[in-house]
Amino acid sequence: MRLELREITKRFGDFTANDAIDLVVEPGTVHALLGENGAGKSTLMNVLFGLYDADGGEILLDGERRVFTGPGDAMAAGIGMVHQHFMLVPVFTVAENVMLGHEQVRGPAKLLDLDAARAKVTEISDRFGFHVDPDALVEDLSVGAQQRVEIIKALSRDAKVLILDEPTAVLTPQETDELLEIVGQLRDSGTAVVLITHKLREVQAIADTITVIRRGTVVGTAEPTATQEELASMMVGRDVSMTVDKDPADPGEPMLEISNLTVIDPATQLTVLDSVSLEVRRGEILAVAGVQGNGQTELAEAILGLAEITSGDVSLDGEPLAGRSIRENLDAGIGFVPEDRTEDGVVAAFTIANNLILDLYDREPYSKRGAIDPSAVADHADEQVERFDVRTTSSQALTGSLSGGNQQKVVLARELARDLKLLIASQPTRGLDVGSIEFVHKRIIEERDKGVAVIIVSSELDEVYALADRIAVMYHGRIVDIVSPDTDRDTMGLMMAGAHGDQEEAA
Numbered sequence: 001m002r003l004e005l006r007e008i009t010k011r012f013g014d015f016t017a018n019d020a021i022d023l024v025v026e027p028g029t030v031h032a033l034l035g036e037n038g039a040g041k042s043t044l045m046n047v048l049f050g051l052y053d054a055d056g057g058e059i060l061l062d063g064e065r066r067v068f069t070g071p072g073d074a075m076a077a078g079i080g081m082v083h084q085h086f087m088l089v090p091v092f093t094v095a096e097n098v099m100l101g102h103e104q105v106r107g108p109a110k111l112l113d114l115d116a117a118r119a120k121v122t123e124i125s126d127r128f129g130f131h132v133d134p135d136a137l138v139e140d141l142s143v144g145a146q147q148r149v150e151i152i153k154a155l156s157r158d159a160k161v162l163i164l165d166e167p168t169a170v171l172t173p174q175e176t177d178e179l180l181e182i183v184g185q186l187r188d189s190g191t192a193v194v195l196i197t198h199k200l201r202e203v204q205a206i207a208d209t210i211t212v213i214r215r216g217t218v219v220g221t222a223e224p225t226a227t228q229e230e231l232a233s234m235m236v237g238r239d240v241s242m243t244v245d246k247d248p249a250d251p252g253e254p255m256l257e258i259s260n261l262t263v264i265d266p267a268t269q270l271t272v273l274d275s276v277s278l279e280v281r282r283g284e285i286l287a288v289a290g291v292q293g294n295g296q297t298e299l300a301e302a303i304l305g306l307a308e309i310t311s312g313d314v315s316l317d318g319e320p321l322a323g324r325s326i327r328e329n330l331d332a333g334i335g336f337v338p339e340d341r342t343e344d345g346v347v348a349a350f351t352i353a354n355n356l357i358l359d360l361y362d363r364e365p366y367s368k369r370g371a372i373d374p375s376a377v378a379d380h381a382d383e384q385v386e387r388f389d390v391r392t393t394s395s396q397a398l399t400g401s402l403s404g405g406n407q408q409k410v411v412l413a414r415e416l417a418r419d420l421k422l423l424i425a426s427q428p429t430r431g432l433d434v435g436s437i438e439f440v441h442k443r444i445i446e447e448r449d450k451g452v453a454v455i456i457v458s459s460e461l462d463e464v465y466a467l468a469d470r471i472a473v474m475y476h477g478r479i480v481d482i483v484s485p486d487t488d489r490d491t492m493g494l495m496m497a498g499a500h501g502d503q504e505e506a507a
């Protein structure tokens with residue numbers, strides 16, 4: 001089925017998220033919709049899927065104008081969507097979840113029975129080699145398998161147009177390859193696939209056609225032969241260098257030493273960190289790689305004191321951190337960029353200026369004799385906003401009004417403004433556009449070159465490779481291995497799935 005979107009416009013209040021977007025997707029092709037975070041990709045697809053009412057424009061399927069008042073309409077017309085956040089019910093089986101989709105569409109009177117759903121799952125799973133058991137509980141499946149269930153669900157409705165919204169964000173490199181293979185099979189069977197992503201590598205690997213959107217408008221189309229630099233500069237509207245220049249590390253004394261660190265989650269009694277030992281020296285970047293949820297977050301939090309240590313030792317510059325408060329740890333020279341910036345990174349109800357001095361407000365030059373000096377705070381804020389290219393109307397705007405990427409820049413600006421011994425940055429560029437990623441990476445390398453010990457936690461392998469001097473791979477709360485950044489992607493992917501790599505410790 002041929003999909004055509006004509007001049008789709010969608011506004012949220014005064015904000016135009018989609019501005020007269022045109023898009024044509026031919027059957028049997030993979031059309032990549034590429035754009036930085038917040039460009040309007042999900043919004044466009046939500047319009048197509050009947051989740052949002054467009055303010056203008058039309059949707060045509062095989063040349064015929066269609067109006068969808070809800071996802072049910074869209075699905076009935078042959079459109080399937082796998083959302084950025086899966087919508088499965090964890091305590092239901094695969095077949096039950098697939099059935100659930102039909103129920104919503106057809107109403108209780110025409111429920112598919114469970115046997116039919118099971119048979120359907122088996123048929124689709126066999127056809128594409130998905131290896132999904134219809135009777136498995138969704139909560140027992142890997143993230144990759146859950147995603148295949150979402151695809152099965154869409155295909156069980158005979159989707160002729162399949163939308164995949166950032167499908168690889170949660171996958172290991174191997175799972176990503178498997179998914180791209182599946183996408184290729186779907187294309188070959190005649191499906192029109194819309195693949196939404198900001199990952200240039202994937203676009204190059206699978207796309208037949210590429211549409212780039214920036215700030216709600218189509219800025220152009222590109223051939224799959226386009227280079228990453230070309231695609232990136234279309235995405236951000238200026239030249240972008242994709243490789244960060246970085247001299248080999250010149251590590252000094254150990255700054256952070258961790259031995260046999262174990263953390264048991266008090267709520268669940270699960271061992272989230274299992275006897276982790278590592279050291280980070282001055283002037284080096286240790287990247288902690290792994291699929292999200294394998295203890296990386298807990299490791300970062302335990303060092304700062306946000307997670308309670310069950311056993312083991314952590315010391316900074318030779319001093320044990322046990323028994324210190326978070327404030328004392330920050331004062332001792334730890335910079336911390338949390339994974340969840342809206343939860344832990346910024347105070348949304350404070351101005352940008354005040355967020356930038358969150359842990360410095362009672363010091364000179366921001367405070368003098370106990371009173372805050374507003375002009376010193378404002379000057380500092382204006383300087384940092386400029387330096388970190390925080391997109392805002394004013395440094396006095398509320399931080400909550402910023403987009404996620406810009407909030408992240410505020411956190412980074414604040415943490416990097418202090419004199420650090422250790423920088424811990426979790427997912428430092430999540431939600432940032434490629435241009436900002438380049439900038440943040442440069443700043444992190446500058447910290448390293450000043451002699452700061454740096455730990456980066458990242459589930460993006462590209463980021464790990466761009467920054468790491470050494471890589472610690474985590475799986476199920478343990479360090480699988482610590483390897484050099486020369487380790488290839490396949491080996492990394494296997495380690496991220498728990499397989500041991502080369503046992504030699506990287507120099």
Ligand code: ADP
Pocket residue numbers: 012015017035036037038039040041042043044403
């Ligand atoms: P993408 O998927 O390309 O990352 P989105 O389509 O999710 O981007 O968002 C595009 C822009 O629209 C963003 O600035 C976002 O903040 C805004 N936006 C998205 N959904 C809503 C909504 N329901 N209400 C208000 N603004 C929204």
Ligand code: MG
Pocket residue numbers: 041042043084165166
């Ligand atoms: Mg999106």
